[in-house]
Amino acid sequence: MDSTWAVLTALAFGIFLGAAFMVMLHVAERRGSSAARVVAPTIPDGVDQVLEVLESAGVVLDPSNNVLRASPGALAMGLVRQQALVHPELLELVSTVRRSGDPVAEELTVARSPYGESPLRLRVRVARLGTRFVLLLAEDRTESYRLDEVRRDFVANISHELKTPIASVSLLAEALDQAADEPDQVRRFAGRLSVEASRLAHITSEVIELSRLQARDALRPDVLVDVDEIVAAAVDQNRVVAGGKRVDVAVKAGTGARVYGDRALMIVAVHNLVANAIAYSNEGGRVGVGVKVEGDEVEIAVTDQGIGIESDDLDRVFERFYRVDQARSRNTGGSGLGLSIVKHTVQNHGGDVRVWSQPGRGSTFMIKLPLAETPIVAGEAVDDAGGAETAPADARSAAKLAASQQGDRT
Numbered sequence: 001m002d003s004t005w006a007v008l009t010a011l012a013f014g015i016f017l018g019a020a021f022m023v024m025l026h027v028a029e030r031r032g033s034s035a036a037r038v039v040a041p042t043i044p045d046g047v048d049q050v051l052e053v054l055e056s057a058g059v060v061l062d063p064s065n066n067v068l069r070a071s072p073g074a075l076a077m078g079l080v081r082q083q084a085l086v087h088p089e090l091l092e093l094v095s096t097v098r099r100s101g102d103p104v105a106e107e108l109t110v111a112r113s114p115y116g117e118s119p120l121r122l123r124v125r126v127a128r129l130g131t132r133f134v135l136l137l138a139e140d141r142t143e144s145y146r147l148d149e150v151r152r153d154f155v156a157n158i159s160h161e162l163k164t165p166i167a168s169v170s171l172l173a174e175a176l177d178q179a180a181d182e183p184d185q186v187r188r189f190a191g192r193l194s195v196e197a198s199r200l201a202h203i204t205s206e207v208i209e210l211s212r213l214q215a216r217d218a219l220r221p222d223v224l225v226d227v228d229e230i231v232a233a234a235v236d237q238n239r240v241v242a243g244g245k246r247v248d249v250a251v252k253a254g255t256g257a258r259v260y261g262d263r264a265l266m267i268v269a270v271h272n273l274v275a276n277a278i279a280y281s282n283e284g285g286r287v288g289v290g291v292k293v294e295g296d297e298v299e300i301a302v303t304d305q306g307i308g309i310e311s312d313d314l315d316r317v318f319e320r321f322y323r324v325d326q327a328r329s330r331n332t333g334g335s336g337l338g339l340s341i342v343k344h345t346v347q348n349h350g351g352d353v354r355v356w357s358q359p360g361r362g363s364t365f366m367i368k369l370p371l372a373e374t375p376i377v378a379g380e381a382v383d384d385a386g387g388a389e390t391a392p393a394d395a396r397s398a399a400k401l402a403a404s405q406q407g408d409r410t
Contacts, residue, residue, distance in 0.1 A: 288301075
């Protein structure tokens with residue numbers, strides 16, 4: 001009898017222990033699920049699909065201001081770096097929305113990149129997304145402001161620049177009429193007419209290129225382009241001219257760096273720098289073109305051993321129609337727009353271009369561009385800090401190769 005009660009007691013105790021263990025497992029599972037939801041918060045349905053099709057910048061932030069999702073436009077504009085908003089002005093708007101709960105819309109001017117001087121003008125809207133998240137939308141209005149500035153000075157600049165070749169064509173036409181009975185003079189004047197017509201055609205081509213660059217649809221910021229390939233294409237366009245002057249062009253590019261931007265415009269920019277270096281080098285000289293990655297930026301440097309630039313001219317070389325050496329630019333067919341195209345291209349890509357020079361010893365032009373941030377896509381794992389792990393993005397099709405053009409030191 002005693003043994004039967006002992007068995008029953010042991011069985012009851014075992015059942016009690018088993019039930020207690022199951023209850024503990026259930027509680028632990030619920031706590032683990034709760035902790036997982038805190039570490040990996042769930043984005044409301046449909047937000048990922050909306051961000052993927054946005055042309056403007058779209059960012060979703062968690063309660064700790066970690067970026068959970070970012071559209072390609074937000075990455076291309078440099079608003080997000082390492083799963084965080086870069087600009088304190090945007091963070092201030094997010095904090096305002098968290099405190100008040102009301103949507104906010106403002107126009108802001110922020111730095112395009114840490115080292116670029118070009119400002120980024122944004123129309124920003126911030127609102128709550130559910131109870132825990134904040135959605136930030138930013139529209140780039142930089143080009144509309146820039147176009148207003150361009151309209152103010154373009155007519156004056158182009159009319160002044162075209163005045164000389166147009167006057168030359170008119171005078172040469174009169175000279176041809178007066179020298180109709182002198183074949184040698186006719187041939188000489190016809191040759192001069194051909195030169196002036198070529199100059200007019202070159203100026204017109206570069207004005208069109210600059211206008212396209214300053215147009216709203218000139219840049220597709222969500223396209224990844226290979227910097228090494230851009231440099232190789234630009235140098236190849238100048239091989240014939242370099243060979244004619246016996247200028248050796250040395251290239252060092254093997255970084256694998258990629259940036260967001262327009263392939264054709266970037267080729268034009270690098271081409272203009274290389275063409276300048278060749279045009280202002282002496283016969284038998286050497287031009288160096290190098291690509292280097294420093295931190296989160298890529299540098300493209302073009303160095304020559306030519307005539308150099310006076311210190312008084314360094315601050316003006318990127319102005320439209322400005323020439324360091326008027327006589328030499330006329331002889332080489334320069335329009336004064338080459339470096340202006342370089343400047344606007346680099347600024348549109350969120351970068352900066354600078355020049356160092358010593359008269360008689362040569363010049364170095366350096367382009368700095370921000371490396372492409374890897375996209376944050378839906379379905380990625382989230383680390384302990386609440387940020388999403390990143391995965392490489394596929395590069396899209398590049399634009400057509402830019403047409404070759406002879407650059408000039410403007």
